[in-house]
Amino acid sequence: MSSKVVQALYNDDDVLMHAVKEVRAADHHIEEVFTPFPVHGLDKAMGLPHTRIAIAAFCYGLVGLAFATWMMNYMMIQNWPQDIGGKPSMSFWYNMPSFVPIMFELTVFCAAHLMVITFYMRSKLWPFKEAENPDPRTTDDMFLMEVSVKGNEEELTAFLQNTGAVEIKVTEKH
Amino acid sequence: MYKFSSKLKTFSIALMVIGILGVGYGFFSAPKTVEDVKEMLHDSHDSHHGGESKAHLEKEALAKIENHGHEADASHGDTDAHAEHALHQLQNRPWSALYVSVLFFALISLGVLVFYALQHVSQAGWSIVLLRVMEGITAYLPVGTVLLFVFLVLSSMHANHLFAWMDSSALDPNNPNYDKLLVSKSGYLNIPFFLARAVVYIIGWNLYRHLSRKRSIAMDSASNLDIYKRNFKRSAGFLVFFLVSESMMSWDWIMSIDHHWFSTLFAWYVFASFLVSAVTTIALVTVYLKSKGYLENVNDSHIHDLAKFMFGFSVFWTYLWFSQFLLIWYSDIPEEVTYYVTRFNEYKLPFLGMVGMNFVFPILLLINSDYKRIPWLVVMGGIVILAGHYVDFFVMIMPGTVGENWSIGIPEISAVLLMLGLFIYVAFTALTKAPLLAKGNPFLKESEQFHY
Secondary structure, three states: OOOEEEEEEEOOHHHHHHHHHHHHHOOOOEEEEEOOOOOOOHHHHHOOOOOOHHHHHHHHHHHHHHHHHHHHHHHHHHHOOOOOOOOOOOOOOOOHHHHHHHHHHHHHHHHHHHHHHHHHHHOOOOOOOOOOOOOHHHHOOOEEEEEEOOOOHHHHHHHHHHOOOOEEEEEEOO | OOOOOHHHHHHHHHHHHHHHHHHHHHHHHOOOOHHHHHHHHHHHHHHHHOOOOHHHHHOOHHHHHHOHHHOOOOOHHHHHHHHHHHHHHHHHHHHHHHHHHHHHHHHHHHHHHHHHHHHHHOOOOOOHHHHHHHHHHHOHHHHHHHHHHHHHHHHHOOOOOOOHHHOHHHHOOOOOOOOHHHHOOOOOOOHHHHHHHHHHHHHHHHHHHHHHHHHHHHHHOOOOOHHHHHHHHHHHHHHHHHHHHHHHHHHHHOHHHHOOOOOOOHHHHHHHHHHHHHHHHHHHHHHHHHHOOOOOOOOHHHHHHHHHHHHHHHHHHHHHHHHHHHHHHHHOOHHHHHHHHHHHHHOHHHHHHHHHHHHHHHHHHOOOOOHHHOHHHHHHHHHHHHHHHHHHHHHHHHHHHOOOOOOOOHHHHHHHHHHHHHHHHHHHHHHOOOOOOOOOOOOHHHHHOOOO
């Protein structure tokens, strides 16, 4: 069975922020909020947990650093240690300074790209993905809050109307 | 108004007293004659004997004479020359120890002044509640730079041998000290011009510091923004002057110690070193004052911002440190690379240790957003960064003055304590002279409500 949601539309981010706080205080469950631009502090008002993407990026950076170190050590020191312009190729540390630019760049490369890919995967973004916005106006100038209906539908609609919503729709969520 | 707590005052005076005693001891215990040195060398001979490694193969000819392992082959005259060389280095040691500390603390307050000017020019909104803290720290600038100038005058009067180029016999072709490479540089490196330049830098910096402080206090009771606008323009002018004077200052006061060596990004490198120390000092003083309840408008977002600057400038310092090292190491041109050969062979622990203290430690500690808001973590990181940059200045100056006869002992630590005591005394006295909130600044409201 599909559940019902109320979609309340707002035309101002300050009103939206206020409404989010009221809805949370009244113990209604906010399914989702759609905004045309980042609203500063909305995640905090909604009580969303912190993102851990920075931690992931740090780990990816370490992976990049480890990969670069292994690669340079294997290629330049172990596999074919040639004398190239008098550079000391007898141990990794002797020749380490010349590897640093590559170690740095690969650290940044892995941290950046893998973090972006993680972001796409976690937020389910890819080409040809079907857009999920319930109302096209939310990409332009409207803010939309989806609240799941539990208990009295009329009461909830009236409550949302009081929070400053300019329009209220009740739809089936599939 | 801030009240200088008697505990801190006693602490700073105690530091100065201990420091003066230690510095005095350093001068007292330095060898007076070649005979003293020979005795010392004889005593330490056995402990040094076995440890000589292949690193010595890379040393210059002069260093070879010093090599204790070769003493048996060397003629009597060489031993004498060696002992005399060591004598000069050992006599330099208390002077160099003092010089590193005097320079380090003077440059910290200069760095704070630059950061202060940057806040005005960039019209930063977050830092207004910290401006008075910065002004307090820069109160040390006149004291520090005058001490530094006295030191440079003493060096010019041959009270010590820190700056080898000051020896005029090196310009005389008939003298055994004749230094052909110095002759071509003597248009720039000569004592009158050197001191005149120092006067210009010191007056320039102190003038800006004096006037900006005066305008800042006048702004507290101003009814319009005229003073603010004037301060903005003067700050921009100061930054231009600073950049030129800082470059020349680092050539004069630091690079000329190794006067056969030169590096183009050296001035930036020195700048990065004292700028990160300066921001760290601001953070430490802010955390201290906040813990005593004097800065009610400073919240953890201000600390967070300072910690971000500490982090960023630490990385910036490392970038310049490594760029200078990599380019010289990579091309391995003999006249440049000796600079790093000496440091690598004789200063390995401080030279590599400071990379750990100035880069690895802060980057791992301060990369976390939450940690940057925790005062004791910022203080811990700050102390390591300051110690690390002291070592940085140590490694810039000592190899050219005391060479292999370095250590971090009573003269060095006492000199740091002396200057630290003086620094605390002067800075915290200045903090009591004006309210800790710069009321006249148009960005004050923004700064009070700043949160990140």
